[in-house]
Amino acid sequence: VRPQITQHVGRLRLPEISDDDKIESLIQLIILSVSFAESEQNGIVATSGIVESVSGQMLETTNPKIRTLCGALIEVIQQRGCESGEQTDWRTLLSPIVSLLFNSDEKISEIGKQSLLKAIVQKAEILHGLLQLGIFDEASDLLDLTFPSQQTAQQQSQQQQQSILPQQILLNILEVVEKIIRQSEESIKKTDKLKKSAERIKQLKPPRQIKSILNSILSILEDEQEQDEIIQRERLIQEELQQAHEQVRLAQEQVRTAEQAKIEVEYEKRKVEERAREAILVKEQQIIYLQEIIDQKQNVQQNDVHFLGGSHKVHFQGGQDCFAHFQGSQSSKAHFQGGQDNKVHFQGGIGSKVHFQGGKDIDLDFQGPENCKMYFQGGKNYDITIQGSGRNVTIHGRPEQVLFTQ
Structure with a gap:
């Protein structure tokens, strides 16, 4: 396989090669990239120059088919690398299906929608991949383009107006968006732009089906927001309770410390009083002794x-x-x-x-x-x-x- 890949890569570099020959070599490279053994992955990618040659062709060509084949070949090579135990790149794998969802052909868009709805239910990792692709922001841009504000409508070019997708395709996209929001709590954090667009468009009295699914999306977001607020309040209450418990513990500790200090002070006070009494007793004994001496001296004098x-x-x-x-x-x-x-x-x-x-x-x-x-x-x-x-x-x-x- 490696010699054949090297041969077609060299052929793509020839300046006199025609577009048809390039297309033929790219198709063969796709087939060969699927066929080579997993153990050959690193050697082929590192030494054959396939990635450098194909990416150069993709940037230089004006032929859409050649550009598509170059992109497909690079994706195949990239995904073959995941076979060696690397984490699956769902973002890259899902990108073509998302492109099908946004396709201007209603049947192709429907196929993309059904594929994504089925995938969302099967694997949780797919939700993360779709969020990485920015599907919410892309849907928001499409809504703003389809239902522009009065000021935006005046500024839209003729080309932008022609790129507006049919209503059914927009419904397909919104249905997938709604499914993602229902299935993924993570998605709520990435819906700010979509929520603003949906709230604005709902006031413009869009078609009934569009309005219905926008209401459904906003209802989910509001419920999730309320749930988040409840969770946040509960978290704050829990934190306040913990702080209160900690304050009570500290207060109890301070009371115990104060009581212990009071006991120690009382103990020291008793010791001081005992020492004072002992000192007074000693002084009294000394006074008695001195008085006896004085008395003795007084008795001695003039006897x-x-x-x-x-x-x-x-x-x-x-x-x-x-x-x-x-x-x-x-x-x-x-x-x-x-x-x-x-x-x-x-x-x-x-x-x-x-x-x-x-x-x-x-x-x-x-x-x-x-x-x-x-x-x-x-x-x-x-x-x-x-x-x-x-x-x-x-x-x-x-x-x-x-x-x-x-």
Whole structure:
């Protein structure tokens, strides 16, 4: 097959070839294009030059038959390519049938109409192919040409008026258009131009059959439009409901967040209050402790302790103007740690001890003591008086600035 195709392609390129020979070669090429094996498709199209040669002839020739055969051959080659698993090109396949529908011969138009009506019911893909061919816009142009407005009618040329198709052909076209609109929801999106033309022409009082089918088409479009509006409203309502649900969800989330925040604030508030109470308790304890210290110091200052007989111990830590009086006591002890202006008076008694650690301005008075011991660790300004025998008086340490009288 390939050598024969190459031979006829070369023949078409000869400058001296006649139209009859071109027609013969084109017919043979159509037959050969139908005959070659599917596996030869790519090789023949890519290497034989058939597409380049035939498309050139189609553009250059003035012979309608040659142009038709060139178009048919190219369509055959294109459709053979779909046999290898490619998607069927219904637009190209349906184009000749649509051309039959718009043919000025009523019988041919009827054949085209019946073929399309049957195809529309059988395959949904065909509807998409017809929409791609722009059949609605073409029908709208034909309606405007057949039923022009007053201004358009005045502007129409004689050639345009002669190209107006018979009423039956227009009915065939509108019947196919109505069937497509009924079968395809997608088609509604492409009917704006057709709808405007149909609404305008209906007001011009066209023939009864034309008006009837236009009313049917407009009724379908209005129903579809109402249905679309209902669907759109339902979609909007659904979206609003979803938005409302989302707003409710967000509000609930905000409430939960606020409640959680409130719980956390209350918890923190309780913690702060507990810490405040603990701090107050600590402060109160500190105040009590300090008050006790103050009370102790107040008790130490200007104390007057008087012992008559017995064995006693007195311990002064700090303080001021304290006075300890031992009368006839045995083994009594007075211990001063710091302090100022303190006085100790021993009257009689045996084995008394006085211990000074620091302090100043201390006044000691012993009347008839025995075995008395005095310990001085630092301190100054001591006034020590011993009256009577003062036997066995021992002084340990030497404070500064001591006035000793015996």
